[in-house]
Amino acid sequence: MARALVALCRGNPVTARRRLGLSEAxxxxxxxxxxxxxxxxxxAGERYSGVLHDALGYPTLTAAARRRAEAAIxxxxxLWGATAPADPLPAYRIxxxxxxxxxxxxxxxxxxxxxxxxxxxxxxxxxIDLRSAGYVQMYRPSGxxxxxxxxxxxxxxxxxxxxxxFQSKYAKGRIVREMLRAGEPSVDRLLAAASQVGVSAEADGxxxxxxxxxxxxxxxSETGRAQRSAARDRA
Numbered sequence: 001m002a003r004a005l006v007a008l009c010r011g012n013p014v015t016a017r018r019r020l021g022l023s024e025a026x027x028x029x030x031x032x033x034x035x036x037x038x039x040x041x042x043x044a045g046e047r048y049s050g051v052l053h054d055a056l057g058y059p060t061l062t063a064a065a066r067r068r069a070e071a072a073i074x075x076x077x078x079l080w081g082a083t084a085p086a087d088p089l090p091a092y093r094i095x096x097x098x099x100x101x102x103x104x105x106x107x108x109x110x111x112x113x114x115x116x117x118x119x120x121x122x123x124x125x126x127x128i129d130l131r132s133a134g135y136v137q138m139y140r141p142s143g144x145x146x147x148x149x150x151x152x153x154x155x156x157x158x159x160x161x162x163x164x165x166f167q168s169k170y171a172k173g174r175i176v177r178e179m180l181r182a183g184e185p186s187v188d189r190l191l192a193a194a195s196q197v198g199v200s201a202e203a204d205g206x207x208x209x210x211x212x213x214x215x216x217x218x219x220x221s222e223t224g225r226a227q228r229s230a231a232r233d234r235a
Contacts (some may be wrong), residue, residue, distance in 0.1 A: 001079055001109065002037060004100040005092070009034035020098055029093035036090045044075060045085030051166055055173025058085055065180040072185050073176070074118070074127075076135040078106040082117055096134035107137035114139035122148050128185060128208075130172045150187055152208045163212050170217040171199060171210060 009016045009030045016030050017023070032039065041047075045058035045066070058069060070086045077083050078096040096106055103109060121127075123144035129136075129151050141149045154168040155161060162168065178193035179185045187203055194201035194210055201210045 001100060001103065001106070004103055005033050005079065005094060006035075006037055008101060019100070020093065021095060022093070026093075032091040033093060036092045039090035041088035041090050043085060044083045044087045044089045045069065045073075047089045047091070048075060051169040052173040055170045056177050057173075061177070061180060065177075068180045068184060072180075076131060076138055078110075078138075081110055081114060081138075096138070107134070110138045111140075115142060119143060119145040126150065128152060128187065128190060130176070147206065150203075150206050150208060152190070152210060154210045154212065156212060157214050159209065159211050167212055167217045171197070171212060174217075175199075175210070 008019060013027060013030060016033075017027065020030065020033075022029055048058075058066065061069065066085070070084055073085055075083045075085070076096075078098065079092055079094050080087075080089065083089065094106075099105060118127075118139055119142055122141050126148040127141075127150070129149050140146075152172075154163045154171050156163050163171065174197045175190060175193045176185070178196050179189045182189050182192065187208065190208060191201050191203060199210055199212050199216060201208055
């Protein structure tokens, strides 16, 4: 996959950007892909950015919380599979829905290896699933692992409709941060972390529903200002 991505990005820039869903303004990302096999690396926890990862703030966690993150967190990548915060990664950009030339869809390519890599660990210790829909396709637990995966659903105020993408990602990052600050991740700590960041959460068997108040996490809203201020106080 990496070789295919490099070849694509070293070819026609317009074709590469179209495949990757990038605008011309983001051509630096295409150029980074073209050199990824020879690029310098940094830990994945520092490399990844965006709403969720910025809210998690891995680089600003205490040493103890970072150790917990490195032992417990698995971030799914369309290019690298299952990554841990300490894994060294070069700069790259590829969405899970990207179709590389002459290859099957990324989730299809990854599914057998991910099942082999993760089923035993999930069966033994369980896992809290915060993945978005595209990454769910990369790995579906089988056998004993299927009963140990706790699905987390982020909803709006009515508890039915999914929360807006920004709010959902922000909530996941904040909740994981608070879990890691408190100790080893668990459903009980997830529920406590949700309360701590100002949202409600209820567990029902192998599912947790996190309900966000109206405007939660959005810049300019009352709940957004309040919880951002609280985050600064606890940083």
